Amino acid sequence: MSWSNDRIGGLVLLCLFAFYGLQAQHIELLPIQQSAALTARTLPYTFTVLGLLGAFWLVLKPTHQNGPAVHGLRWWRLGLFLLLMSVYGLVLRPLGFVLSSVLFLAAGFWLLGERRLWALTVVALVVTLVFWALLNLGLGVHLAPLPVFGSR
């Protein structure tokens, strides 16, 4: 049994659908709702059955495909960027929009190979300040730029 793209994807979907199906059993219905033709569980159960059947077929059907082309991919860079975005989400409120955005952009430029500190700082600062000004003055969306000015 070869590990083709379809088979790996089918397995991932199978896990997701099984988890969904298990969670569907936890949808609580009031006694009066249980006899309705369409309850909050009807479609989730239908989707689970359809999904599981399809994913099983995708995993089991014969295939001559190759596996995914993962050679030369820079997983560490992907991981660092996912982490960077997650951290950005966490510090956006406490640090304020301008400070957290400048840090996010500067770190992003640095991770992708920009080593000139002045260049990455200037670009990050200009982009953030122009965007922040556009939001505040042009679109009327007010965001606290720095931690000292507020919490949003």
Next chain:
Amino acid sequence: MWEGILAGLGTAVSLQALLFLCAGCLAGTFIGMLPGLGPMTAIALMIPIASTLEPAVGIIMMAAVYYGAIFGGSTSSILINAPGVASTVATSFDGFPLARSGQAGKALAIAALASFTGGLISAGCLLLAAPLLATLSLSFQSSDYFALMVLGLVSVAAFAGSGAMLKALLMTVLGLMLATVGTDPGQGIPRFTLGQVDLIDGISFLLLVMATFALAEALLAILRPADDSLRQQEQQAMQRLGSIAISAQEARQMTPVVGRSSLLGFFIGLLPGAGATIASFLAYGSEQRIAPKTQRDSFGKGSIRGLAAPEAANNAAATGSFVPLLTLGIPGSGTTAILLGALIAYGVQPGPLLYIDAPEIFWAVIVSMWLGNVVLLVLNLPLIPYIAKVLAVPSRYLLPLILFFSVTGVYLVSFNPFDIQLMVLFAAVAVLFRLLDFPMAPLILGFILGGMIEENLSRALLIYDGSWSFLWQRPLTMGILTVAAAVALGPSAVTLYKRLMGR
């Protein structure tokens, strides 16, 4: 009808609308020109800006982004043979050979003119067809809408290509599942919230689109070894465009091709799931077949007919796909699904009632299509060398900027940092599926239609007193569901038949 058209014209030619129309066309062209980024990413990136505008102006801007992105995709197909989206693959067959022979300017002008005419003819057809269909669809009941949505979902999967149908169907199911997260609309029960208060209102449509398109695209580029060569190649090609003049003989040669391909494109665009890609290939193939013997051989080597046909057809189909969206409220493609999501976010429910209740929005969108095509022709074409300069931005700057605008775009709508964490999770899963060659458009379509399917099914059951008999007793519902079943099972049945006959 004329009052509606005048009201739409009034909205569409207001200074604000024109400004955002031009901005949308330019932004769409730029994003579409970046190899790998297509109309769906372009629209997704623009939604946060559009959401701050009035509904009519916001929708006009998003429609402009859509056309601009298709035009931008054609540009990279012609100049460097790197179509950003499937709908411009056929454009590269003759566009790239023309560009290689030093006639890039002419190739771009032909593409722009064919797109413009295709869009114009198609918008004319839309003007006639949309009110008719809107009036007709007033007699549709919830059960018919339910059946139409099932047909829409199945068709998108069926047109995914040989061998990819099951994968597309499974991604649709995943989208349908994601749509059930949050409070159940019928009984008010929380589902799949995993104890998170932030999930009570469900998953934001914008969040999902941004994560699966804009973020996933940028993350895939980050994952792969840095390669700015395509964009540099494109930029260099644009510096030596040559003349954009088209001779009278070439114009005569193009005219009937563009007329035929536009009509074909419009009708293909009406079909759910078919869309611009199929229209462009069909137009290319049919023009090749009917071309005189002397011209047939030049197809694939820089034929003007071969370039004009797919360009006219894909733009006409893009316009045609607005008919089911505006009149029935049912998207026929991933892109129109995103537009539908944006409309719903505005509180505008597309469908027959949009034509009656908010004619100024309905007609403003249609009028903006004409204006958008004019803008593309007179503004974008001469500006291409200047837009190209933006392509010189190295990817080490461009990619973090795309991530930044995607993340902040979602945050600015909800102001909830939890959404950013959810987005990161979805983006990681989307990257995995993209690496495994699973399509994302069916997931979005399933997500958008999921809630509507449940709503219409629930309403139909209420009308029929809890009985499922409408599925077989109402002829229209049953007819549409039969077509859906044929579309879903047809390809497998044909394969099975061929295999049995082969034995």
